[in-house]
Amino acid sequence: MIKKCLFPAAGYGTRFLPATKSMPKEMLPVVNKPLIQYGVEEAIEAGLSNMAIVTGRGKRAMEDHFDVSYELEHQIHGTDKESYLQEIRSIMDNSTFSYTRQIEMKGLGHAILTGETLIGDEPFAVLLADDLCLMDNDDGVLKQMVGLYKQFRCSIVAVEEVPMNEVHKYGVIQGDLIKDDIYQVKTMVEKPATKDAPSNLAIIGRYILTPDIFDILRNTTPGVGGEIQITDALMQQARDGCVLAYKFKGKRFDCGSIEGFIDATNYCYKTFYASANSSKSR
Ligand code: UTP
Numbered sequence: 001m002i003k004k005c006l007f008p009a010a011g012y013g014t015r016f017l018p019a020t021k022s023m024p025k026e027m028l029p030v031v032n033k034p035l036i037q038y039g040v041e042e043a044i045e046a047g048l049s050n051m052a053i054v055t056g057r058g059k060r061a062m063e064d065h066f067d068v069s070y071e072l073e074h075q076i077h078g079t080d081k082e083s084y085l086q087e088i089r090s091i092m093d094n095s096t097f098s099y100t101r102q103i104e105m106k107g108l109g110h111a112i113l114t115g116e117t118l119i120g121d122e123p124f125a126v127l128l129a130d131d132l133c134l135m136d137n138d139d140g141v142l143k144q145m146v147g148l149y150k151q152f153r154c155s156i157v158a159v160e161e162v163p164m165n166e167v168h169k170y171g172v173i174q175g176d177l178i179k180d181d182i183y184q185v186k187t188m189v190e191k192p193a194t195k196d197a198p199s200n201l202a203i204i205g206r207y208i209l210t211p212d213i214f215d216i217l218r219n220t221t222p223g224v225g226g227e228i229q230i231t232d233a234l235m236q237q238a239r240d241g242c243v244l245a246y247k248f249k250g251k252r253f254d255c256g257s258i259e260g261f262i263d264a265t266n267y268c269y270k271t272f273y274a275s276a277n278s279s280k281s282r
Contacts (some may be wrong), residue, residue, distance in 0.1 A: 001047075001146075001150070002046075002047075002048060002122075002123050002124060002125055002146055002149060002208065003047075003048055003049060003050050003122070004048060004050040004051075004052055004118070004119055004122065004124040004125070005040075005043035005046075005048045005050070005051055005052065005124065005125040005126070005127055005142070006052045006053075006054065006112065006115040006118065006119060006124055006125070006126045006127070007026075007036065007039060007040075007051065007052065007053045007054065007126075007127055007128075007129060008054045008102075008108055008111035008112060008115065008126065008128060009024065009025075009026045009036065009053055009054060009055055009056075009059065009062065009129060010054050010055055010056035010059065010101070010102035010105060010111050010114075011025065011056075011105060011111075012056075012105060013025030013130075013256070015256060015257060015258065016028065016258070016261075022058055023058075023061060024036075024055075024058065024059040024061055024062055025130060025256070026039075026059075026062060026129045026130065027061050027062060027065065028255070028261065030132060030255065030261070030264050030265050030268050031265060031268045031269050031272070031273045032273070033087075034065060035129045035130060035132060035255055036053075036062055036065070036129045037065070037087075037088065037091070038129065038132055038134075039127045039128075039129035039132075040066075040091055040095065041087075041091065042127065042133060042140045042141065042142050042143075043095075043125065043127060043142055044091065044094055044095055045139075045140045045142070045143055046125065046140060046142035046143040046145075046146045047143070047146060048095075048125060048142070048146075049094060049095045049096065050095065050096050050098070051066075051095055051096065051097045051098070052098050052099075052100075052115055052118035052119060052124075053097065053098070053099050053100075054099075054100055054101070054102050054111045054112075054114050054115045054118075055099055055100070055101055055102070056101060056102050056103075056105065057101075062099075063097075063099060065088070066088075066091070066092060066097045067092075068092075073085065098118050099118075100114060100115060100117055100118055101114075102114045106222070106227055106228050107222070107225070107227025107228045107229060107230075108128075108227070108228075108229065108230045109217050109220055109227070109228035109229050109230040109231075109232065109233055110217075110227070110228040112126060112209070112213070112217060112230055113214060113217040113218065113228070116214045119211065119214075120211070121211045122211055123149065123153075123208060123209065123210050123211060124208070124209060124211070125142055125145070125146070125206070125207065125208050125209075126205075126206070126207040126208075126209060127142060127205060127206060128204075128205025128206075129205075129255075130205065130254070130255045130256035131204050131205030131206070131252055131253070131254060131255065131256070132252065132253045132255045132260075132264050133204075133206065133248070133250050133251070133252050133253075134250065134251050134252075134253070134264075134267070134268070134271075135249075135250045135251070136271075138249060138250070139249075140250070141158055141206050141248045141249075141250050141252075142206055144246070144248055144249065144250075145158060145206060145208050145246060145248070146208065148182070148208075148244065148246055149208045152242070152244055153210075154210060154237075154241060154242040154243060154244060155207070155208060155209050155210050155213065155234060155237050155242075155243045155244070156207065156208040156243070156244045156245070156246055157171075157173070157185070157203045157206075157207050157234065157243065157244070157245050157246070158203070158204050158205075158206035158207070158245075158246055158248045159173055159183075159201040159202060159203055159204065159245045159246065159247055159248075160201070160202055160204050160247065160248070160252055161200050161201060161202075161247070162200055162202040163200070164194050164197065164200050165194060166202070167192055167194055167197040167200060167202060168191050168192060168193060168194065168197075169191065169202075170191065170202035170203055170204075171188055171189070171190045171191070171202070171203040171229070171230075171231035172188070172189050172192055172197045172198060172199060172200070172201060172202055172203070173185050173187065173188050173198070173199065173201050173203060173245045174186055174187040174188075174198030174199045174201070175187070175201075175245055178244075181246060181247040181248075181249075182244055182245070182246055182247075183201070183244065183245040183246075183247075184242060184243075184244060185234070185235075185238045185243040185244065185245050186238070187235075188203075188231045188234055188235045188238065188243075189231070190223060190224040190229045190231045190232070191224050191225075201245060201247070203231065203245070204248075204252055206248070207230070210237070212237070213233055213234070213237065216233040216236045216237060217230075217233045220232050220233045220236070251267070253267070
């Protein structure tokens, strides 16, 4: 079944400059945890144990984050501060990490193709860590999608209804509703103008892909913005066979934008951090 999760994380993160000049966007902390760690936790919850990260220049901090820090760990060994590292240690005990570099930033489709060397010939998940998806108590978005893959065995994209005046930021689908919240994709348009959008169902940063996507991507010419677009490759898969769009359950924050990042920070502080700490101090 699906064991690997690909994290395209090579983008420049220009919307967060100057913070992202020498620090990867994926290492920006929402409260006290970097975005990429939320993503890895979601993947582990979905039963995936092999994290494949596509990095770029200046992104070494991610590799160090998922490694031991001998000096720091020695320093806090035996103190109550050790508990702060419990979560990240458990991640490292329960998963493996492999990395490859995207040399030129030619778009998300190109980043996914760069990850082929880490994935091989098997279905896999793709998680964009700057889309932070949170659940209260239910299954995470990737877990919901892995469950669907077991049933349908084809590529699946997660979609969310967005206001029509925001469709230009996303890939947008149109499809036939085949079951509650599940569409068979008929059309997919990357960053359409409002008047050209086939619906308001926007693709967010969670995908399950079958490995034939790599051959399709190899033959995909640059599309919108001169970048190799995953939506163009998925549209080819939809024409040749089947691609599903799944209206997931949960809350998503676009942490690639300043507003979404601040919303996520406020939400996580109130929901997880403040309540946990007030119960500790009681
Ligand atoms: P974005 O469109 O958010 O681009 O990429 P970006 O460079 O990260 O951020 P801005 O727009 O300049 O602020 C969506 C996801 O695809 C990855 C990014 O790292 C992000 O997770 N990506 C994008 C790559 O890995 N490589 C690329 O060439 C483009």
